[in-house]
Amino acid sequence: MDKVPREREQVISDSAKRKTAMRRIAYETGRNIVPIALTVTVLFLTLIGLSLWLSNRSSEADAAVAHTVRNHRRLSVVQSLLQDAEIGQRGYLLTADNFYLEPYEMAVSQLDAALDELAANMTDNSLQTANISVLRTLVTQKMSELRQSVQRQREGDHEAALAILRSGQGKVLMDGVRDLLTRMRGEEERLMIERARDARRASWQMEVLVIALAFILAGIGLVALRLMITRARAAEAARDELLARLDRKLLAVLAADLVGYSRLMESNEAETVDRLQHARSLIDPLIEEHQGMIVTTAGDSVLAVFSSALSAMDCALAIQAAMRQQNQGMSEDASLAFRIGLNVGDVIVQNGDVFGDTVNVAARLESLAEPGGICISRTVRDHVRKQRNVTFEDLGFQRLKNIAQPISAFRVREAA
Numbered sequence: 130m131d132k133v134p135r136e137r138e139q140v141i142s143d144s145a146k147r148k149t150a151m152r153r154i155a156y157e158t159g160r161n162i163v164p165i166a167l168t169v170t171v172l173f174l175t176l177i178g179l180s181l182w183l184s185n186r187s188s189e190a191d192a193a194v195a196h197t198v199r200n201h202r203r204l205s206v207v208q209s210l211l212q213d214a215e216i217g218q219r220g221y222l223l224t225a226d227n228f229y230l231e232p233y234e235m236a237v238s239q240l241d242a243a244l245d246e247l248a249a250n251m252t253d254n255s256l257q258t259a260n261i262s263v264l265r266t267l268v269t270q271k272m273s274e275l276r277q278s279v280q281r282q283r284e285g286d287h288e289a290a291l292a293i294l295r296s297g298q299g300k301v302l303m304d305g306v307r308d309l310l311t312r313m314r315g316e317e318e319r320l321m322i323e324r325a326r327d328a329r330r331a332s333w334q335m336e337v338l339v340i341a342l343a344f345i346l347a348g349i350g351l352v353a354l355r356l357m358i359t360r361a362r363a364a365e366a367a368r369d370e371l372l373a374r375l376d377r378k379l380l381a382v383l384a385a386d387l388v389g390y391s392r393l394m395e396s397n398e399a400e401t402v403d404r405l406q407h408a409r410s411l412i413d414p415l416i417e418e419h420q421g422m423i424v425t426t427a428g429d430s431v432l433a434v435f436s437s438a439l440s441a442m443d444c445a446l447a448i449q450a451a452m453r454q455q456n457q458g459m460s461e462d463a464s465l466a467f468r469i470g471l472n473v474g475d476v477i478v479q480n481g482d483v484f485g486d487t488v489n490v491a492a493r494l495e496s497l498a499e500p501g502g503i504c505i506s507r508t509v510r511d512h513v514r515k516q517r518n519v520t521f522e523d524l525g526f527q528r529l530k531n532i533a534q535p536i537s538a539f540r541v542r543e544a545a
Contacts, residue, residue: 438512470495
């Protein structure tokens, strides 16, 4: 814009300070986004890995509990089959009716398979494996006793069959089976308690892990945010402290203004604001990288100070290069262009703002720059002419608004 905003000659408003602080926080976020992202990613992958491990442990514990429950049922099946066989034998001996042999014959046909299944599912416990061997022996002896008595009855020797029953051998064997099955159930109950405890522990560990990692992630986020805000505030405080101590110092002043801001806003306000914010996200870090301090921002303009004319010139060249890169592929009407004016001289510092002819001249020189160009005073030219590979177009002495004396001005041309 051709008119110099009056805000450049006023104390920084609270709104401008807040905007500057937010830009610095955004800049610090950008600088720290990679380590933050890496930290979060590592923690996230750790959470997934530990969750899968604990989930697997929990599944194994649940499966072990279910396995123990099934073993209880298998023990009951073996005992039930033996009892059915014994009941069928006694009913047949008492009545000589083949009807009573049905449970006996069913038990005979299923008992070996039931024992095999029980043995196959207790191989993980050496104590139970040993008990299975004893159980097989007792069952074999018990079924032999039952088979002999039934056979005698079928042969018509009722007294011999009853003699086998009255011998008490069958009762001793059955009592041994019951006692052994009771001990085996006790072992399975012990395993169930242990495995249920493991399942509860795994579930509890999963909950603790999720909660702990959630707190860790939240803590890292808060620490990172606090760190960025602290660094941004420290940068602001350092700037204010530096400027407050300067009082009167020889500084280089950079004044930048967006060309055709009103026209662009009238054409597409939302897009212009968005693109201007993007441009500022490029410009503000460049000023900081060149050891500059942003003093005033007024929408489409920036006023910054540097400790040397060379730093100010390097920053101005970097800004225009960044804007040219941003505008690549855009039409002339759609592209953003800044005019930049540079001056160096004595500056008055008060309440974080800068005043004096040096500031005013920099602002007026900006209006002499071409869109995307830089205009400097002779003083700046004298400081940088031998330091950088640029040329200068002499504009002669210029009468600038509200500046009493004519100012010798130069347009900067970058070497091809």
